[in-house]
Amino acid sequence: MRKVLAITQRELRGYFDSPVAYIVLVTFLLVAGWMYFSALFLMGRADMRPFFAPSIFSPSMLLVVLVPAITMRLIAEERKTGTIELLTTMPIRDGEVIVGKFLAAMGLIGAALLLTFAYPLTVASLGPLDWGPVISGYLGFILFAASLLSIGILCSTLTTNQIVAFIVSFLVCAALYYVYWLQFFVPSFLAPLFEFVSVSFHLDNMARGVVDSRDVLFYLSLTIGGLLLAVRSLQAQHA
Amino acid sequence: MENDSAPIVEARSLRKDYGPTRAVEDISFKVSRGEVVGFLGPNGAGKSTTMKMLTGYLRPTSGSALVAGIDVAQDPLAAKRLIGYLPENAPLYDEMMVVDFLNFVADMRGVNGPERQKRLREIGGRCGLMDVLGKNIGQLSKGYRQRVGLAQAMVHDPDLLILDEPTSGLDPNQIVEIRELIKELGREKTVILSTHILPEVQASCGRIIIINKGKLVADDTPEVLTGAEGRAVVRLVVKASNGTPLSESDVRGALTSVPGVVAVERTDGEGDGTLGFRIRAAGALDPREGIFRAAMQGNFVLLDLHRERVSLEDTFRQLTLGQGGSHA
Numbered sequence: 001m002r003k004v005l006a007i008t009q010r011e012l013r014g015y016f017d018s019p020v021a022y023i024v025l026v027t028f029l030l031v032a033g034w035m036y037f038s039a040l041f042l043m044g045r046a047d048m049r050p051f052f053a054p055s056i057f058s059p060s061m062l063l064v065v066l067v068p069a070i071t072m073r074l075i076a077e078e079r080k081t082g083t084i085e086l087l088t089t090m091p092i093r094d095g096e097v098i099v100g101k102f103l104a105a106m107g108l109i110g111a112a113l114l115l116t117f118a119y120p121l122t123v124a125s126l127g128p129l130d131w132g133p134v135i136s137g138y139l140g141f142i143l144f145a146a147s148l149l150s151i152g153i154l155c156s157t158l159t160t161n162q163i164v165a166f167i168v169s170f171l172v173c174a175a176l177y178y179v180y181w182l183q184f185f186v187p188s189f190l191a192p193l194f195e196f197v198s199v200s201f202h203l204d205n206m207a208r209g210v211v212d213s214r215d216v217l218f219y220l221s222l223t224i225g226g227l228l229l230a231v232r233s234l235q236a237q238h239a
Numbered sequence: 240m241e242n243d244s245a246p247i248v249e250a251r252s253l254r255k256d257y258g259p260t261r262a263v264e265d266i267s268f269k270v271s272r273g274e275v276v277g278f279l280g281p282n283g284a285g286k287s288t289t290m291k292m293l294t295g296y297l298r299p300t301s302g303s304a305l306v307a308g309i310d311v312a313q314d315p316l317a318a319k320r321l322i323g324y325l326p327e328n329a330p331l332y333d334e335m336m337v338v339d340f341l342n343f344v345a346d347m348r349g350v351n352g353p354e355r356q357k358r359l360r361e362i363g364g365r366c367g368l369m370d371v372l373g374k375n376i377g378q379l380s381k382g383y384r385q386r387v388g389l390a391q392a393m394v395h396d397p398d399l400l401i402l403d404e405p406t407s408g409l410d411p412n413q414i415v416e417i418r419e420l421i422k423e424l425g426r427e428k429t430v431i432l433s434t435h436i437l438p439e440v441q442a443s444c445g446r447i448i449i450i451n452k453g454k455l456v457a458d459d460t461p462e463v464l465t466g467a468e469g470r471a472v473v474r475l476v477v478k479a480s481n482g483t484p485l486s487e488s489d490v491r492g493a494l495t496s497v498p499g500v501v502a503v504e505r506t507d508g509e510g511d512g513t514l515g516f517r518i519r520a521a522g523a524l525d526p527r528e529g530i531f532r533a534a535m536q537g538n539f540v541l542l543d544l545h546r547e548r549v550s551l552e553d554t555f556r557q558l559t560l561g562q563g564g565s566h567a
Contacts, residue, residue, distance in 0.1 A: 006346035014334060082330030086391070089294045089326070090347040091319040238296050 007100025071152025140206025
């Protein structure tokens with residue numbers, strides 16, 4: 001565990017020693033704040049749902065862009081510079097490497113979400129706020145981000161080129177995000193499938209304040225599946 | 240030198256295929272504790288691939304690598320704990336400060352508590368890093384990078400150091416420094432290093448393994464490989480003893496009949512009336528005595544007679560170009 005945390009700490013320092021962390025935090029706060037408050041004032045109700053609920057243009061959609069930017073270098077850069085050889089010849093499992101890096105990326109997203117906690121606090125001062133959906137919304141957001149991050153890390157193991165890693169993981173994340181809205185254009189028997197595989201459908205439930213084990217399990221399995229594939233992919237490179 | 244009881248490294252018929260290309264083919268050797276072994280071979284011969292298999296970075300296609308009796312592929316974590324490894328080109332985290340990087344390695348290697356500070360200070364001193372601890376690795380010169388790479392490999396005080404081209408890209412002064420450091424390390428640890436610089440291995444290794452096209456072509460001490468034993472070459476210059484001009488064929492005939500001599504080549508003499516020869520002898524026999532006798536009988540005078548050491552370059556070329564290597 002100590003080794004995992006050493007990797008997490010190194011990656012977090014990497015984020016905060018470079019502009020990456022600040023660009024992510026500022027972009028997320030500014031754009032998500034603008035998206036949310038423009039909707040809030042139109043609605044005129046103390047409600048965090050517009051913040052969490054997925055739409056074509058919402059804070060969750062912002063993560064579809066930011067997550068690949070956070071994860072793109074995690075493995076690809078180590079492969080490019082050769083430090084992956086240094087890392088994997090230390091007494092550490094490939095799984096520990098992946099988890100350490102995942103936790104670092106999670107930490108950065110967590111920091112961004114923590115800062116957005118100013119929004120519910122502000123809104124609560126404007127009117128009565130139901131905290132239940134806020135908490136389930138945050139939980140959903142964390143699970144949603146975790147599943148996207150695992151996809152991003154998987155894509156980062158596949159190439160030595162960060163740009164390629166970014167584009168591929170953006171395409172995969174965007175596909176899983178927007179497939180929800182495609183259900184209206186496919187034959188009706190396919191619609192439930194499209195709905196179920198989309199990362200946005202499950203977030204929508206949690207934004208409403210419903211914590212359903214099916215949604216939680218969906219995100220957890222996507223996250224764990226993505227990380228396991230990332231481990232396999234890393235192993236395959238030095239097989 | 241051979242201590243078969245406990246080899247710290249043992250390669251058993253290691254083979255590695257990259258797709259259809261065979262990078263390493265059936266390499267076997269043993270390294271005993273305390274040896275300093277040099278891997279020598281042209282670029283692309285399979286030195287790095289072999290090292291990567293020993294350190295557990297690559298899994299052999301077949302065969303196995305054992306470190307202190309542990310199969311690296313079976314129990315990689317246990318094996319990796321025993322090894323300090325400097326990969327080729329010293330890949331390091333450029334954005335980290337030297338001191339942070341060494342602390343990170345100590346975390347990964349489980350060097351903790353009060354022991355860590357002591358250890359890091361000792362290594363920092365040994366590798367001459369004290370002045371650059373606060374610098375970013377990316378700003379360091381190649382020589383310092385290489386030293387950080389060495390320091391990184393020594394953090395957990397491993398018994399076995401595997402260094403892939405530790406002196407590549409360094410200037411002559413830096414090469415000497417690193418070589419000294421390796422020599423010093425070799426006194427207490429087992430070191431396996433690879434290089435394609437020949438004086439390098441001659442200077443620091445007690446044993447040389449030459450690899451060519453993925454195959455092991457020689458495994459011996461530098462003395463043997465440079466011909467102090469066995470492959471002697473003798474140069475001589477002869478002159479007629481009584482003024483009558485020498486016939487080359489007579490002398491050649493006399494020399495060829497000397498026991499141990501396998502080849503006689505004509506070389507330049509030392510002016511009028513002299514003839515030069517270069518003789519190759521096989522086996523452990525020293526042909527000089529026989530040559531002296533032949534000169535007495537053949538009635539010619541030896542102006543010069545000396546044994547020439549085959550340079551490691553010669554042996555290397557012979558071994559790596561000799562085997563169908565015209566397109567290499």
